[in-house]
Amino acid sequence: MISSIKTNCPRDCYDGCGIIVEKRSDDRHRIIGDPDHPIAKGKLCSKCALAYNGVWQDPTKRLLHPMKSVGLKGTGSFSPISWEEALAEIAKKMQEAIADSGPSSILHTHYSGTLSLMGYAFPNRFFNQLGATEVDPDTICNAAGHVAWDLLFGNSIFGFDPRTIKQSNSIIVWGANPSHSAPHIQENWLGKFSGKVIVVDPVKTLTAKGADLHIQPNPGSDAALAFSILHCLYSAGKLDKPFIEKCTIGYEEIEENIQLSTPEWGEKITGVPADIIRETANIYGEGPSLLWCGQGLQRQRRGGNIMRAIGLLPALTGNIGKPGTGFYYLNISPAVAGLNFDWLKGVEKNPKENPSISHMELANGLGDPEKFKVFFSWNTNPLASAPEQSRLRQNLKRKDLFTVVCDLFMTDTAKFADIILPAASFLEFDDITFSYFNYYIGAQSKVSDPMGNSLPNTEIFRRLAKEMGIKKASLYESDQSLIDNMLRQMKLDISFNDLKQKGFIYLENKTIIPYESQEFQTASGKIEIVSQKAESIGLPRAPLPTFDPPIKKDHWRLLTPASFWRMNDSYSNETSITKKTGSAKVYMNTLDATSLSISEGDTVELYNDVGSLELEVALDDTVLPQTIVSYKGRWPSLEPTLKNVNFLHQARPADMGNSSSVHSTLVQIRIN
Ligand SMILES: Nc1nc2c(c(=O)[nH]1)N[C@H]1C(S)=C(S)[C@@H](COP(=O)(O)OP(=O)(O)OC[C@H]3O[C@@H](n4cnc5c(=O)[nH]c(N)nc54)[C@H](O)[C@@H]3O)O[C@H]1N2
Ligand SMILES: Nc1nc2c(c(=O)[nH]1)N[C@H]1C(S)=C(S)[C@@H](COP(=O)(O)OP(=O)(O)OC[C@H]3O[C@@H](n4cnc5c(=O)[nH]c(N)nc54)[C@H](O)[C@@H]3O)O[C@H]1N2
Ligand code: SF4
Ligand SMILES: [Mo]
DSSP states (O other): OOEEEEEEOOSSOSSOOEEEEEEOTTSOOEEEEOTTOTTTTTOOOHHHHHHHTTGGGOTTTBOOSOEEEOSSTTSOOEEEOOHHHHHHHHHHHHHHHHHHHOGGGEEEEEOSSOOSHHHHHTHHHHHHHHTOEEEOGGGGTTHHHHHHHHHHHSOSSOOOOGGGGGGOSEEEEESOOHHHHOHHHIIIIITTOOSEEEEEOSBOOHHHHTSSEEEOOOTTOHHHHHHHHHHHHHHTTOSOHHHHHHHEEOHHHHHHHHHHOOHHHHHHHHOOOHHHHHHHHHHHHHSSEEEEEOTTTTOSTTHHHHHHHHTHHHHHHTOSSSTTOEEESOOOHHHHHTOOHHHHHTOOSOGGGSOEEOGGGHHHHTTOTTTOSEEEEESOOHHHHSSOHHHHHHHHTOTTOEEEEEESBOOTTGGGOSEEEEBOOTTSSOEEEEOSSSSEEEEEOOOSOOSTTOBOHHHHHHHHHHHHTOOOGGGGOOHHHHHHHHHHHTTOOOOHHHHHHHOEEESOSSOOOTTTTOOOSSTTSSEESSOHHHHHTTOOSSOOOOOOOOOOTTOEEEEOOOOSSOBTTBTTTOHHHHHHHOSOEEEEOHHHHHHTTOOTTOEEEEEOSSOEEEEEEEEOTTBOTTEEEOOSOOOGGGSTTSOOGGGSOOOOOOSSTTOOOGGGOEEEEEOO
C-alpha cells in the first residue's frame, strides 16, 4: 500500500521546495518533488533526491539513541544510554556550571540544520531562560548584509516578491550563485526570465554563463564597481531626482564620490572594462529593474560597506516600490506575515542583555576555562562549518569542558561530545516551513515516527527543562499549541490540517510590492544614505567607494562558496554523493597553474597563519587569476587529509555585524 503525503523541504536553501512522500508499508519512503509546487515543479534538487532517499532514512547511519563518550574526545567512542540518564547528566553539569560560574558559562551554538520554525527556534526558549551565552548564528553567514541594509533601508528581510519579475526588464544577480545554491530558482525562475540578466561574480558560474552579461570583478571590489555604475547613471541623467528628494537623506554627501568614480577608475580598481560598466548602467537604468544581492557577496572584510554601496543603485534610480522593481537579500516570510520570533525564541529581555559571542570568537573563546564550562551544539556542525578548525578542535579537547551535541548523524562535532542526543528528521515531526525567497509558508508533515529513540528538537528541550526543574510554562508549550499560535500570529486564516492538505500557501494571492508607500523603517522614515545610527556604532556615515588592496604576489584569495552537491555541511555522509564528487579540489586559472608549474590532478598544499590543507588541482578558466575556489561542506573526518577548507578560514570579522569574511581568506601555495 502506498499513500502520498505532501510536505516541504526545511533545509537552509532559497528554494523552499514542496515535496511528496510516497509512504510505503516497509517504512522506507520514496521522496520526490511536488508537481503542484510552483518552484519544485515535481523535482527535488540532485542532492536531496539522493540524500532524502538514502542516508536520511538509513537506520545504520542515523543516531538512534542518546550516547555517552567512553573514550578520548574526537575519537568517536560512545555507548548508548537512556534519555533519562543522558538528560540527568546534562542537567547536573549545567547546574554545576551555573552554581560555579553563572549561566553565561553555558555556551550554545545552533544554526541551519533545520529551518522549520519550531525546530529552528523553540530550543532558544530554554537557553534564554537560563541566561546562557549564544553564538550569534548569523555571524557565520549573513550578519554583515543585514546590518548594512538595516542601516540603509531600515529592513533587510523584506525584499522584492519574485512574482514581480513579470513586470521587470532586467535583474542584477550580484554575488549569488543560484546554479548551486538555489537550483530550482535558477531553472524555473531566472532561467525563464525574458528580460536581461546581469551577473556579478568573480567566478563564471553556471548562472553567469547563462546570463546576458557577466561582470567579473576582483573579489572585494564591489563597492567601487557600484559607485562606477552610479557615475554612469549620474552622467547619463538617469538618477531619479524626485525619488532621491522625497525618499532619501544624505545624497549630497556622496555626490562627489560618485563624480570621482569614473568607469575608467572603476576598471583600474575592479578589473571590469569601462564599457561593460557603462552597459550595466544602461541596462539597469532603463528599468524596471530588480537587484538580488547574494549572501556570498558580503562575506568580505568590507562586506557591509559593499552591501550599503550596492543598495544605492535602487535608492538613487527609484527602482523601489513599483511593480518589477526592488532589491532582495533575504525574505523572511514568517516575520513579514507577523510572526513574533522573539516570542518563539523566548527573548524577553532587551536582546543586548543576553550574552552572545560571534562565530569569529568561537574557536578562541572555547579555550578559556574560566569563561565556558559547557558547550551545547544543536542543529549545526561547527567542526565542519566554523573558522579556525585546528584551534577549535584543540580547545574542544579540554577535559573540563562538558560538550553536548544534538544531531541526526555522527558528525565531526558529535565525535567531540560527552553526550550525544539523537534528533528526529523533518519526516518525523510536524512543523511550519518557509522559503527565504518566495513569500510562502509550508506545512512540514510528520510521515513516520522518529527513527529509533530520536526526538524532535522541541521535545528534547521540553524534557531537559523538566529535568532541570525549571518552572516556566512557555518552556513546555506543545507543538500543537506552538503551530496554532504561529498560524494565528501570521493571520493566514488556515488551519494546520488544511495547510497540510494544500502543502503551502502564499502570504498574499497578489504580488507583494514592498515600500509601495515610500515609507521606510529607518529613524527618519527615509532611505538613510547618511546614517547617524551608523556613525553612533563607529561606522562611516555613508557608503564609500572602497575596495580591498591588491593581493601580494605569491598569495591567492580562496573563495569557498556553496557546493552543488552538498547542503552546507550536510550530505557528506551520503555515499552516492561522495562517489559522484570524488576528492576535494581547488579550481585554478591556467595562468596561475603555469606560473607555479603545476598541472591538472597535481596535489598542492594551501596554507596561511591558521592552517594548511592539501587539495587536488583542477584547471578552470572560469576563475580569475590569483583567485582560487574550493567548495564548502565536506566533513573533515571523511576526507583522507582529515581536514576541510575551514582549516584555512581565518576568523577575521567583516566591517559590520562581527560577521564572517570567509571569501577574503588569503593563502599561499606549496608544491610538495
Ligand atoms: N568555508 C566556508 N564555510 C562556511 C560557509 C562558506 O561559505 N564557506 N558558509 C557558512 C554558512 S552560510 C552557513 S549557514 C554555515 C552552516 O553551517 P551548519 O549549520 O554547520 O550546516 P548545516 O549543514 O546546515 O547543519 C548542520 C547540522 O544540522 C543537522 N540537522 C538537520 N536537521 C536537524 C534537526 O532537526 N535537529 C538537529 N538537532 N539537527 C539537525 C544536520 O544533520 C547537520 O549535521 O556554514 C558556514 N561555513
Ligand atoms: N547546494 C547548496 N545550496 C545552498 C547551500 C549549500 O551549501 N549548497 N548553502 C545555503 C546557505 S546557508 C546559504 S547562506 C546560501 C549561499 O548561497 P549564495 O548566496 O549563492 O552564496 P555563496 O554560494 O557563498 O556565494 C555566491 C557567489 O558569490 C561569489 N563571490 C565571492 N566573493 C565575491 C565578491 O567579492 N564579489 C562578488 N560579486 N561575488 C563574490 C562566489 O564566487 C559565488 O559564486 O546558499 C544556500 N543554498
Ligand atoms: S535543498 Fe533546496 S533545492 Fe533541494 S529540495 Fe530542499 S529546498 Fe529544494
Ligand atoms: Mo548560510
